[in-house]
Amino acid sequence: MASTTAPASTIFRRPKQTSGWMSWLTTVDHKKIGIMYGYSAFFFFILGGLEALILRLQLAGPNGTVLDANEYNAMFTMHGTTMIFLFVMPVGAAFFNYMMPLMIGARDVAFPRMNALSFWIFIFGGIFLYSSFLFGTTGPPAGGNLPGGATDASWLGSTINGGWFMYQPNAGPRFSTGTVLDFGAIGLQILGLASLISAVNFIATIFNMRAKGMKLLRMPVFVWMTLVVAFLLLFSLPIIAVALFMVTFDRQLGTLFFDTFQGGDAILWQHLFWLFGHPEVYILILPAMGIVSETLPVFSRKPLFGYPAVVFAGAAIGFLGFGVWAHHMFASGITPVAQAAFGLATMTIAVPTGIKIFNWMGTMWMGKIKFTTPMLFSLGFVALFVIGGLSGVTHSIVPADWQQTDTYYIVAHFHYVLFGGAIFGIFAGLYYWFPKLTGRMLSERLGKLHFWLMFVGMNLTFGPMHWLGLQGMVRRTWKYPEEYNFGTWNMVVTVGAYTIALSILVFMINWVRSKRRGAESGMDPWDARTIEWSIPNPTPEWNFGVNPEVQALDDWWHRKYDEDDEGRPVRKAEADATIAQFHDQGVNPPAPIHLPSPSYFPFLAGSAFLAIGYGVIYHTKGWGLPLLAFGVILLLSSMIGWSLEPIEEEHEEVHA
Amino acid sequence: MRSRSRRRSVTFALLTSLPLLLGSCIEGSPLDSLDPQGPAARRIDELGTPVFWIAGVILAIVLGGLAFAMIRYRDRGQADPRQIHGNAKLEVLWTAIPIILLAGLAVPTVQAIFDLTECEADAMEVDVIGHQWWFEYRYPEEGITTANVMVIPAGKQVCLNMTSDDVLHNYWIPKLNGKRYLVPGQQTLLTLEADQPGEYWGQCGEFCGLSHALMRARVRAVDQTDYEAWVARMQQPATLPADGTPAAAGLAEFNGICSTCHVIEGVNQLDKPVGPNLTHFADPYRNVFAGASLERTAEHIAEWLADPPTIKPGSFMPNLNLTSDEIDALVAFLQGLDPTKGN
Numbered sequence: 001m002a003s004t005t006a007p008a009s010t011i012f013r014r015p016k017q018t019s020g021w022m023s024w025l026t027t028v029d030h031k032k033i034g035i036m037y038g039y040s041a042f043f044f045f046i047l048g049g050l051e052a053l054i055l056r057l058q059l060a061g062p063n064g065t066v067l068d069a070n071e072y073n074a075m076f077t078m079h080g081t082t083m084i085f086l087f088v089m090p091v092g093a094a095f096f097n098y099m100m101p102l103m104i105g106a107r108d109v110a111f112p113r114m115n116a117l118s119f120w121i122f123i124f125g126g127i128f129l130y131s132s133f134l135f136g137t138t139g140p141p142a143g144g145n146l147p148g149g150a151t152d153a154s155w156l157g158s159t160i161n162g163g164w165f166m167y168q169p170n171a172g173p174r175f176s177t178g179t180v181l182d183f184g185a186i187g188l189q190i191l192g193l194a195s196l197i198s199a200v201n202f203i204a205t206i207f208n209m210r211a212k213g214m215k216l217l218r219m220p221v222f223v224w225m226t227l228v229v230a231f232l233l234l235f236s237l238p239i240i241a242v243a244l245f246m247v248t249f250d251r252q253l254g255t256l257f258f259d260t261f262q263g264g265d266a267i268l269w270q271h272l273f274w275l276f277g278h279p280e281v282y283i284l285i286l287p288a289m290g291i292v293s294e295t296l297p298v299f300s301r302k303p304l305f306g307y308p309a310v311v312f313a314g315a316a317i318g319f320l321g322f323g324v325w326a327h328h329m330f331a332s333g334i335t336p337v338a339q340a341a342f343g344l345a346t347m348t349i350a351v352p353t354g355i356k357i358f359n360w361m362g363t364m365w366m367g368k369i370k371f372t373t374p375m376l377f378s379l380g381f382v383a384l385f386v387i388g389g390l391s392g393v394t395h396s397i398v399p400a401d402w403q404q405t406d407t408y409y410i411v412a413h414f415h416y417v418l419f420g421g422a423i424f425g426i427f428a429g430l431y432y433w434f435p436k437l438t439g440r441m442l443s444e445r446l447g448k449l450h451f452w453l454m455f456v457g458m459n460l461t462f463g464p465m466h467w468l469g470l471q472g473m474v475r476r477t478w479k480y481p482e483e484y485n486f487g488t489w490n491m492v493v494t495v496g497a498y499t500i501a502l503s504i505l506v507f508m509i510n511w512v513r514s515k516r517r518g519a520e521s522g523m524d525p526w527d528a529r530t531i532e533w534s535i536p537n538p539t540p541e542w543n544f545g546v547n548p549e550v551q552a553l554d555d556w557w558h559r560k561y562d563e564d565d566e567g568r569p570v571r572k573a574e575a576d577a578t579i580a581q582f583h584d585q586g587v588n589p590p591a592p593i594h595l596p597s598p599s600y601f602p603f604l605a606g607s608a609f610l611a612i613g614y615g616v617i618y619h620t621k622g623w624g625l626p627l628l629a630f631g632v633i634l635l636l637s638s639m640i641g642w643s644l645e646p647i648e649e650e651h652e653e654v655h656a
Numbered sequence: 657m658r659s660r661s662r663r664r665s666v667t668f669a670l671l672t673s674l675p676l677l678l679g680s681c682i683e684g685s686p687l688d689s690l691d692p693q694g695p696a697a698r699r700i701d702e703l704g705t706p707v708f709w710i711a712g713v714i715l716a717i718v719l720g721g722l723a724f725a726m727i728r729y730r731d732r733g734q735a736d737p738r739q740i741h742g743n744a745k746l747e748v749l750w751t752a753i754p755i756i757l758l759a760g761l762a763v764p765t766v767q768a769i770f771d772l773t774e775c776e777a778d779a780m781e782v783d784v785i786g787h788q789w790w791f792e793y794r795y796p797e798e799g800i801t802t803a804n805v806m807v808i809p810a811g812k813q814v815c816l817n818m819t820s821d822d823v824l825h826n827y828w829i830p831k832l833n834g835k836r837y838l839v840p841g842q843q844t845l846l847t848l849e850a851d852q853p854g855e856y857w858g859q860c861g862e863f864c865g866l867s868h869a870l871m872r873a874r875v876r877a878v879d880q881t882d883y884e885a886w887v888a889r890m891q892q893p894a895t896l897p898a899d900g901t902p903a904a905a906g907l908a909e910f911n912g913i914c915s916t917c918h919v920i921e922g923v924n925q926l927d928k929p930v931g932p933n934l935t936h937f938a939d940p941y942r943n944v945f946a947g948a949s950l951e952r953t954a955e956h957i958a959e960w961l962a963d964p965p966t967i968k969p970g971s972f973m974p975n976l977n978l979t980s981d982e983i984d985a986l987v988a989f990l991q992g993l994d995p996t997k998g999n
Contacts, residue, residue, distance in 0.1 A: 069866045069969040141788060141822070141865060143930075145965035145974045163863050169840065170823040170865055175788075260841035266824055267839060300729070306742035331826060331835040331861070333844035336773045340766045347758040351751060357718065358750040359742075364725040367737050371730065379726065386718050390711040397761060399768045400704035402834020403689040403697075406826055406861035472687020472830045474859050477869030481949075484685045567738040 014597045014645060026598035028112035031539055033119050034098030035437065040123060041090040046504075047130075048082035051075045053501055060494040062482040068147065070138065071157035072478030074180075080164035081184070084284065085191050086126050088422050092287040093122070093198055095429055096226045100202065102436070102532035102539065103220045105211025105548035110204035112596040113642065118197040120606025125190035128613045132159040132183035139177040152178070160184035163476065165277070166247065168258035168269035173251045182617045185247045190609045192237045192244070199233035202226055211531070213550035217311070220530045221304060224311045225290030228318040232279045232286075235322070240276035243269060252616060267332055274325035282321040284418055285385075286314060288425020289356060292378040295432050296360050298528045299375035300367030301569075303554055306359040313352035313359075320349050330401045339398050346396035353389050357382060372526070373447030377428035380455050384420025388413055391466065406476075409469025415462040427454075427507070435525050439537040440518030446510035453503030460496025464489040523583050529557035536586040545589035599645060605638035686857040689830040693856065694849045695813075696772055696833040703768050707761060772833075775815035775847055782806060784818040784846075786825030786838035788864060789871035789968060790932060790947040800890045801919075803932035804948040805874040807941050809883040810853045816846045826861030829875050835861045850877035858948075866970030872948035876941050886941060889995035893922030894935045897992050906989020909982050917973070920993070930972055938994035957987045 015026040024032060055075050058064040067075060101109055109115045136158045140146050152158060160180050162171035171181050206227045210219070219227075247269075249255040256262040258269050297304045304310060326334060326342040360382055369375065391413040395401045404410060427450075434442045473486050480486050524533045531548055534556045552558045559578050561569040572578070608631045615628025684691060692698040729737075783794040784806075793806045808814045818827060820838040827846060828835040836846040850856060858873030878886065897903030910920065917930040936942065943952050946968055950956040961983045964973040978986070 069869070073863075073866065140965075140970040144788070144866070144970040144972050147963075147966040147969050149965075149975060167824055167863065170863065175823050175865060260839075263841070266841065301736050303739055303741050305740065306747055309742065309747045332837045333839060333842065336769045339769050339773070343765055343769065344762055347762060350758060351754050354754045355747070355751055358746070361718070361721055361725060362740075362742070362746065364722075364729060366740065367725075367729050368734060369726060369730045371726075379722065383719055383722060386715060390715055393758075393761075394704065394707050394711060397704055397707050397765050399700045399765070399772055399834060400707065402772075402836070403700055403704070403830065405835060406828075407689075470689050471685040472689055472859065473685075474687075474828075474861055474869075476863040477859075479869050484687060485683050486685065563739055567740070569736045569739055 015600055017598070023598070025603050026116075026600055028108070028116045028596050028598055028602070029541065030097045030101050030108050030112065030115060031541075031543075033115055034094045034096075037090050037094035037097055037119055037122070040126065041087050041094055044082050044086035044126060045091070048079050048087055049501060049504065051079040051082065053497060055079060056494040056497040058478065059480075059490050061491065062484070062487050063479050067478060068154070068157065069478045070146075070153045070161060073161040073163075073476070074138075074153070074157045074159045076476055077160045077163050077184075081129065081160060081188075083418075084164060084280070085188060086129070088284045088418065088426075089191075089195060090122055091426055092229065092284070093118075093195070095222075095287055095291070095426075095433075096198070096202055096229075098436070099429075099433060099532060100223055100226050101205065101209070102535070102543060103223050103530055104206065104209065104214055105531055105544060105550065106205065106209040107543050107593070108596055109201050110208055111201050113599050113602050114197055114201050116599065116602035117605055118194045118201065120603050121190060121194035121197070121609055124606050124610045125187055125194060128190060128610055129160070129183060129187035132180050132187075136160070136180035136183050137178035138180045141175040142177060160187075165273060166269075167273075168247070168250075168266050169260055169264070171247065172258050173254075174259065174261075179617055182248070182251055185244045185251065186613045186616055189241060189244045189248070190613060192241055193609075195233050196237045196241075199230040199237070202230040203234065206230075211548045211550050213555075217308065218550055218553045218555070220290075221293035221307065221310055221314070222287075222290035225286045225293070225314050228314050229283050229286050232283050232318050232321065236276045236279040236283070239272055243272035243276070246272075248616070252619065267329070267334075270329050270332060271325070274328045275322070277328065278325040279318075279321045281414075281417070282317055284422050285425075286317070288381060288422045288429075289314060291425045291429040291432070292360065292381050293356075294530065295374045295378045295428050296363045296382075297554075298432075298526050299370045299372055299378070300364045301370070301527075302363055302367040303529070303557075304359070305362030305365070306355075307553060309355055310359050313355040316352040317349065320345065320352070324349060327395060327401070330398050331405050343396050343398040343401075347393065350389065350393050350396075357386060357389070372431075373442065373444055373451060374428045374432035374526075376448065376451045377424050377431060380451065381421060381424040381428060384416050384424060384458065388416030388418075388420055391416065404469060406474055407469035408465040408473045408475060411475055412462050412465035412469060415465070419458055419462065424454075424458075427451075432526070433532075434514070434518075435521030435537045436532060436539050438515055438518070439521055440514055441521050441525060442514045442518060443510050446506055446513075450503050450506040450510060453506060454500055457496050457499030457501075457503055460499060461493050462496075464492050464496075468493075523579060523586075524556075527560075529554040531556050534559070534582045534586075536583050540586055542589060542593040542595060545585040545587070545593075546591075599642070601638045601642040601645065605635055605642065608632070608635035608638060687830045687859060691831055693831040693854065694833065694851055696847055696849065697831055699768060699772060700834055703764055710757070710761075772847070773845065775845060776813045779813040779815035779847065780809070781815050781817060782808070784816045784827060784838065786818070786820035786822070786827070786860070786864075788822050788970065788972070789860070789867040791825075791827070791860075791871070791873050792821075792932065795887075798887050798891065800887065801933040802890065802936065802939075802942065804944050804946075805876055805942045806848075807876045807878060807883065807886050808848060808850065809880050810850050810877040812880075813847055813849045816848060818844045818846060823864050824862045825864050825871065827858070827873065828861045829856050829858040829873065831856050832875065837862060848875060850875070853878050853882075867947065867968045870947050870949040870968050872944075874944055874948050878941070886939075890936055890939070892995050894920045894993055895995055895997050896922065897989060901988070902985055903988040903992045905985035906987070906992075909978075909986050910989060913976060913978075914986075934990065934993060936993055936995045938991050940994070940996060952991075954987050954991060957990055958983050961986055 017023040058066040058072060138153050138158050138161055160183055162176050162181050169175055246257040250257055256264045258264045260266050293304055293310055324342060324345045326338060327346045330339055431442050431447055468486055468489050521537050523536055535544055560575040561571055564570050611627050611631030615624055615631050618624035692701045781796055785792040790803055792803050794801050818838045820840040825838040826835045827838060832848045832850055836844050854877055856875040860871035897907055915924040918934045919926050919929045921935040945952050946960055960967055961978055963975045964971045
């Protein structure tokens with residue numbers, strides 16, 4: 001990373017702030033970027049959660065009157081879009097950013113400024129999407145009429161309302177008038193770019209910046225899952241980018257890709273969308289699988305059972321994930337041959353998934369299980385994910401899926417996978433790695449309260465949805481009549497949803513209190529196995545005082561423990577001294593360390609996308625094209641500034 | 657620790673059994689997909705039910721194993737466990753067993769896919785056209801056009817040729833068969849057969865815009881003689897009111913306003929009607945309207961005529977600002993469009 005050559009150019013000075021808001025704006029430190037990803041993702045989690053709570057009020061009883069049809073459509077669309085693109089994906093990016101370099105023994109990612117760029121593009125993409133509440137307009141399909149002769153929706157309803165899946169031609173210009181769907185298509189395009197950039201960055205980092213001795217099969221499983229997710233993003237995002245361009249062209253320029261009246265194809269969109277959308281599901285769940293593959297061994301005090309099998313199963317899920325997209329379309333009228341092929345392919349996904357689950361259980365078997373909060377969340381993950389996985393297998397029975405598809409049975413299934421799976425895994429990771437951020441522990445007492453509330457709330461919310469779906473409750477319907485007999489279970493679901501909300505409140509209290517007053521963690525509070533625990537907490541700016549050298553899988557464990565003849569761990573006599581030595585060299589690096597310098601340009605380049613997005617939507621207005629031109633010029637000049645930025649600026653060494 | 661794990665297992669048992677207990681107390685929905693009333697739905701049910709059981713058994717084994725490990729191997733202050741890194745035989749075992757199980761499920765699945773996606777050669781044909789937000793039914797051989805309620809003979813396979821006039825819709829009569837999309841610009845096939853006469857409820861499955869929730873469907877299966885009688889009366893022109901009756905004023909309203917979008921055979925013709933064909937609007941079998949979301953009563957028709965977009969957001973029928981006299985006349989006229997009453 002360090003270079004001793006003189007600056008090539010001094011046209012642009014690099015910013016120097018190391019604290020205050022400017023330091024966050026210009027930082028290229030993967031930890032600060034990770035923290036910003038985390039907080040902004042959590043902010044969107046709250047928004048997406050509030051949207052869900054409003055939906056549940058509406059559905060608590062028959063013929064709900066809390067929302068009108070358009071507001072309901074807007075809320076379910078924004079709930080899905082927010083949770084997927086603005087919460088689970090970026091919170092995954094937060095973990096990748098913060099933890100992955102620490103787990104491979106690197107001082108930063110391969111391209112620190114690009115890392116900042118992907119964060120800022122994500123932020124501006126999120127702002128852009130949510131600005132549709134302020135600026136978006138929506139109306140009935142061409143020729144249709146809104147209640148009371150209205151021409152536009154309420155503010156709550158004037159946001160993206162075509163479903164996160166934006167099925168065509170309903171989300172096309174003829175049937176979704178107004179601008180909200182343009183906010184949707186262009187917003188997702190911007191967010192996709194952010195993920196694409198970070199995918200390239202993570203792949204380059206994992207392949208090039210591992211510590212000496214960290215062979216690929218010595219990498220923690222979490223790093224492996226980061227790598228698989230990055231490849232999934234790399235290959236799937238271009239597909240949705242193309243599809244979103246087609247939609248934007250249809251809506252803005254009058255092309256006819258999906259206009260069935262003019263020979264366009266409605267099903268083409270579904271193929272493109274799900275060819276991205278199914279790998280996307282694994283993009284959402286694999287980080288959580290990586291997290292519990294770290295926590296289960298630590299709290300069972302055993303190594304991960306079948307490490308290579310878990311790694312290869314993760315990679316296999318990634319590969320197979322590209323071959324099953326049409327199982328989202330079993331009812332669409334695709335040929336029986338295609339239905340059979342995609343049904344069988346879908347069944348095969350169960351095999352590597354099963355391998356993972358059995359190996360996690362093998363990890364716990366004959367272990368010494370400590371029921372810490374991160375462990376509870378990991379166990380919750382395994383239990384709930386098994387339920388989601390098995391209901392997934394029932395979808396692969398294609399004719400059964402003709403009954404299940406588009407019902408709450410599907411909603412139940414993917415919430416068991418994405419809430420019971422991804423979100424429980426994320427919370428396991430937050431409780432587990434909190435000391436790395438703060439040097440403190442989250443309260444175990446509040447943590448357990450959080451877990452039990454969330455576990456009970458989760459099952460109350462999503463468990464009855466299986467039944468409702470099989471009873472015929474169709475998704476995305478803003479009300480149901482009394483005769484359907486859905487009322488009782490929907491009330492239970494609503495109570496469950498508010499229980500989850502309560503649990504999140506407990507978590508927030510825990511976070512805020514523990515950040516200031518939590519017990520000090522020391523360096524290795526969990527007696528963990530991997531090298532991110534071989535450095536002080538909170539993580540020093542330079543990560544590793546001395547570049548680590550790795551001799552084994554679970555290297556940190558092997559520095560502390562030997563195995564006796566029976567294979568039982570025996571703490572080395574010098575273990576405490578080793579920890580003290582690592583702590584000391586972590587706090588006081590023996591040699592000067594050169595860190596990448598901050599930069600203004602990622603922020604500037606990211607903000608350009610806001611202007612570009614609005615410019616495209618409003619290109620027919622007088623100020624639209626100038627705004628677009630401004631955005632492009634801002635982007636180009638940021639790139640020029642970026643490339644002319646001196647690689648190294650004279651600055652005080654972080655530590656001499 | 658012991659009491660805590662016991663408490664946990666009790667909680668868990670409650671959580672899993674609660675849905676079953678409560679589920680059995682609540683009356684089933686008219687859309688219940690687990691209550692098949694025709695051969696296709698039954699075939700699906702017979703295929704799916706064992707899978708639910710197998711999944712349930714696997715779930716019990718895995719969760720039981722998890723619970724066992726949590727209790728048996730919890731931290732009781734014992735020495736650190738042996739560091740076992742894996743076991744190749746076990747890996748092979750838990751790779752092979754799911755493969756064998758899935759292969760066993762795959763065979764009947766593939767058979768059922770092929771069996772259920774074809775119509776029998778002697779099946780009766782009905783064209784289904786999806787509109788925002790109602791289903792139109794055309795009987796090509798009989799020359800009948802109707803909406804919202806599809807009348808079929810019980811015990812006979814009906815082959816639906818489906819398409820959409822606007823966006824994607826998804827035809828679903830849960831007790832008779834699974835779902836199939838209606839795709840604009842394309843044809844899709846679905847079979848329907850009811851064992852017994854009866855009324856079978858349905859709902860559009862695919863999100864199709866503002867009033868997706870109100871896009872419902874009814875299939876009325878009747879025995880062969882009733883079906884033939886229905887066909888015969890549907891082939892008649894509309895039952896028109898006698899001069900001077902309140903309904904005759906409604907006919908005048910129809911000719912003045914409604915006839916730009918709706919067709920009543922014997923009254924008007926349109927190249928491409930926007931709204932449902934109203935010829936036999938009040939046939940006793942056609943007991944619902946407005947996308948099968950409202951029972952066809954005088955009150956509901958009056959409410960609907962007063963302000964359609966408020967009942968069905970996005971509706972292509974605007975608020976026509978009808979006076980209450982006009983509405984009364986139209987209600988009388990529409991309720992008189994009953995072919996069983998004769999001319």
